[in-house]
Amino acid sequence: MRVIVVGATGTIGSAVVTALSVRHDVVKVGHTGGAFHVDLGSPDSITRLFRAIGAFDALVSTAGVAKLASLDELKDADYQLGLSNKLMGQVNLVRVGRQFINDRGSFTLTSGVLSQEPMKGSASISMVNAGLEGFVRAAALELPRGIRVNVVSPPWVTETLIALKMDPARGMPATIVAQAYLASVEGAATGQTIDPRKLAAE
Amino acid sequence: MRVIVVGATGTIGSAVVTALSVRHDVVKVGHTGGAFHVDLGSPDSITRLFRAIGAFDALVSTAGVAKLASLDELKDADYQLGLSNKLMGQVNLVRVGRQFINDRGSFTLTSGVLSQEPMKGSASISMVNAGLEGFVRAAALELPRGIRVNVVSPPWVTETLIALKMDPARGMPATIVAQAYLASVEGAATGQTIDPRKLAAE
Numbered sequence: 001m002r003v004i005v006v007g008a009t010g011t012i013g014s015a016v017v018t019a020l021s022v023r024h025d026v027v028k029v030g031h032t033g034g035a036f037h038v039d040l041g042s043p044d045s046i047t048r049l050f051r052a053i054g055a056f057d058a059l060v061s062t063a064g065v066a067k068l069a070s071l072d073e074l075k076d077a078d079y080q081l082g083l084s085n086k087l088m089g090q091v092n093l094v095r096v097g098r099q100f101i102n103d104r105g106s107f108t109l110t111s112g113v114l115s116q117e118p119m120k121g122s123a124s125i126s127m128v129n130a131g132l133e134g135f136v137r138a139a140a141l142e143l144p145r146g147i148r149v150n151v152v153s154p155p156w157v158t159e160t161l162i163a164l165k166m167d168p169a170r171g172m173p174a175t176i177v178a179q180a181y182l183a184s185v186e187g188a189a190t191g192q193t194i195d196p197r198k199l200a201a202e
Numbered sequence: 203m204r205v206i207v208v209g210a211t212g213t214i215g216s217a218v219v220t221a222l223s224v225r226h227d228v229v230k231v232g233h234t235g236g237a238f239h240v241d242l243g244s245p246d247s248i249t250r251l252f253r254a255i256g257a258f259d260a261l262v263s264t265a266g267v268a269k270l271a272s273l274d275e276l277k278d279a280d281y282q283l284g285l286s287n288k289l290m291g292q293v294n295l296v297r298v299g300r301q302f303i304n305d306r307g308s309f310t311l312t313s314g315v316l317s318q319e320p321m322k323g324s325a326s327i328s329m330v331n332a333g334l335e336g337f338v339r340a341a342a343l344e345l346p347r348g349i350r351v352n353v354v355s356p357p358w359v360t361e362t363l364i365a366l367k368m369d370p371a372r373g374m375p376a377t378i379v380a381q382a383y384l385a386s387v388e389g390a391a392t393g394q395t396i397d398p399r400k401l402a403a404e
Contacts, residue, residue: 043278071297071344076245079293083285091281091329095273118340118393127293130336131329138320138328142273191320 002027002056003185006040006093007063009033011159012110015174016060016181024185027053031063040064040089041081043096050100058185059097060108061090066125074124082128091135094149104146108184109136111153111193129153133193140191148190152180155197176200204229204258205387208242208295209265211235213361214312217376218262218383226387229255233265242266242291243283245298252302260387261299262310263292268327276326284330293337296351306348310386311338313355313395331355335395342393350392354382357399378402 001024007013008028020026028034029049036052039045040063064086067078090109097107114122115129136151143149158171180196183189203226209215210230222228230236231251238254241247242265266288269280292311299309316324317331338353345351360373382398385391 071341074297079290083290087329087333088281088285095276114340115336116339118336118343120343123337123340123344126340127289127333127337130339131289131333134317134320134332135325135329137318137332138316138325139273141320141322142325 001025001058001185004029004053004056004059004097006030006038006059006061007110010062011157011163011174012154012177012181013060013062015178016062019175019178019182020060020185024058027056029053038063040093041085043092046089046092046096050096053100055100055102056097056105057102058106058108059093059101060181060185061093062110062181064089064110064128066128068121068125070121071123079124079127082124086125087128087131087135090132094135094139098143098147101147104148106148106150106185106190108181109149109151111151113153113155113195115153115193136193137191143190148184148188150184150189150192150194152177152184152194152196154180155195172196172200203227203260203387206231206255206258206261206299208232208240208261208263209312212264213359213365214356214376214379214383215262215264217380218264221377221380221384222262222387226260229258231255240265242294243287245294248291248294248298252298255302257302257304258299258307259304260308260310261295261303262383262387263295264312264383266291266312266330268330270323270327272323273325281326281329284326288327289330289333289337292334296337296341300345300349303349306350308350308352308387308392310383311351311353313353315355315357315397317355317395338395339393345392350386350390352386352391352394352396354379354386354396354398356382357397374398374402 009030038049066082066086111129161171211232240251268284268288313331363373
């Protein structure tokens, strides 16, 4: 399969690229790195991306920005960032990409554990992540030609926790998280929120 | 208690006003009707509303607009309407209102059954409703002074189904749905998504 990975240079994205590359032809997309570039906050940029890449069989997005900050600190612009970038940016990958994707193709987006397991500071991120999961449940009912859409809700990733000088013991290595994306791309599920912790426990 | 009801003239809102009025002093707010007016899509309008009303003990919102339309028909502006009105409008009622609410006060917002039980045409609404539930789970962790926040996820309301010439048998009367809002205002729950069907079955 020809698989686009948006966010290919990120911690999870690069692990997904490695996992997919064993069996698939991967097209790497980054904000500034990768073979192609996209600004998720810009619908025009997304349209230009798909026109440049052409037909494909699957798209994985591990991209999108939203702000972690206390309820007191979060400003209007911080909420808008999450809504226009991580939420609508990924929604628009599906809305625009479905015109270019091959029959029986799939989209796999990324939300995150804070959707269902919030923490102080996650009001905007929890909102955005849960919104993505709601969109995916509904959009799956309407995609034509056997096209599927899922969202992976990753737990904290070990590499991220180390970078943030937090306890890595509560994290999951990116290589294990990547298996959830592989399951979405190669499996038959649609409309699902995939939790890599449940998948790893099976 | 002094309880603000935003959306007081709507189908659910007017039933909530009736239920609350037995024991509480209700301040009715509508888009054009009610004692006070607000445009949920405008943060300035929300700030003016709270300045005009002053201190209060609870706020219930049964307001907010989002578009039901197929994935093919939903335009950028349709998604933005739901995000700026039903989602951020209600989020902003909490963000601004918490500066005016009394100790141990509560906010009760409205999502809807399409969050978890989507149908064709609900991509934008399911996204918005799920986003509200995610925000409420997270914001509840940070509200000071014993302030609570919940969201009621109403099923289809009988009166609405009749108005839409749909089968009313699958709906719940607004008076029963209103009990879920009363439970949120008078109870101790916070961060919860309250399903009136589960409450009625208890």
